[in-house]
Amino acid sequence: HHQHGKTPYIALSYVWGDADNQVPILVNNVKLLVRQNLNLALAKLRQERPEAWIWVDAICIDQAHDDEKSWEVNRMRDVFQKAETVFHWLGPAADDSDFLLDWVADLGREASEADVLGFHPPNLSSYRMSKAMEALLQRPFFQRLWIVQELAVSQNGVFLCDSRQLPVDYLESVLALTNRRLPEQTSRILDDLIAKANCDTTSHRWLGGFNRNLIDNPGLMVRRRRHQGDFPSLLSILKCSIATFEMPIFATADPRDLVFGLLGICRDASSLNLRVDYTKSIVQVFTTVTRAFIHNDKEYCLGFSTFPKDLDGLPSWVPDW
Secondary structure: OOOOOOOOOEEEEOOOOOOOOEEEEEEOOEEEEEEHHHHHHHHHHHHHOOOOOEEOHHHHOOOOOHHHHHHHHHOHHHHHHOOOEEEEEEEOOOOOHHHHHHHHHHHHHHHHHOOHHHOOOOOOOHHHHHHHHHHHHOOHHHHEOOHHHHHHHOOOEEEEEOOEEEEHHHHHHHHHHHOOOOOHHHHHHHHHHHHHOOOOHHHHHHHHHHHHHHHOOHHHHHHHHHHOOOOOOHHHHHHHHHHOOOOOOOEOOOOOHHHHOOHHHOOOHHHHOOOOOOOOOHHHHHHHHHHHHHHHOOOOOHHHHHOOOOOOOOOOOOOOO
16 A cells, blocks of 8 residues: 555544454455454445445554554554545444434535525434434444544545445534534524524533534544644643543553554644654553653643553653553
8 A cells, every 4th residue: 555645545444343253354365354343344335435445454554563563553644644535434323323324414414515604403303312422422433542543634534334424524514503612693593593493492402412522522623623723732632531541531452552543643743753663562652752741841740640550660750641
């Protein structure tokens, strides 16, 4: 895939899934074992885009070779940014996901094609919609660390959930409609529109909750900031992670990815002088990044190191990120 800048291709964003559940597939007539979640995603992509070139990390990167893995992860932002389309695989249909994604697609399509002030939302079924949204946001995909970068940099992102497709931009448009940061006059008019759309007060309140839940998703937050021309700093993201240690916001099999997986979308990656290097231990990576924070930010708070630690061998001044 060294020619990814010349050959149109699609990239797959997904959760690896259970390592014990693997199935054989053919890649260039060579049998390869992949995890079941990837197998389902590839089968669906072949239905949707039978002739497309597909970039998949589990196949295109030798995960057992630390030097190759380090080099490839350094390029990950470019891989997803230059893809013709990034498909974000959410998994098979479940918990009313078809109903939910159809609703968001209708809402987002109208919102993206029309002025917010002239938009009339469809009827909302508050209980059913809220349960479906809760179930969707609890899927492992939305907790996966790597989707932060993959959502943020994709130029043409599409959520893929079984047979349903939803452009990421449609979801962004729905957020714009209900965002509490809209100008006051626009918010008042939007309130009137929702009230006239045969929505009861419970539905109306739920729409606001729907927006807040999505805003809290790190991947969509970074994507919005990218559209505004401002990526966050690495420290600002890690602070959110360490402050929620009882309920981690990121899921990753390798703790080093808490640093490596975010470098591609942080505005201060160059000034921190950090490089992806999987030959380093977790303690070495956390120590290196903390030293870089202290060197770059005179207001860095050593109090982060007082949070609970599960990692042995860390210096006293280094947090267990």
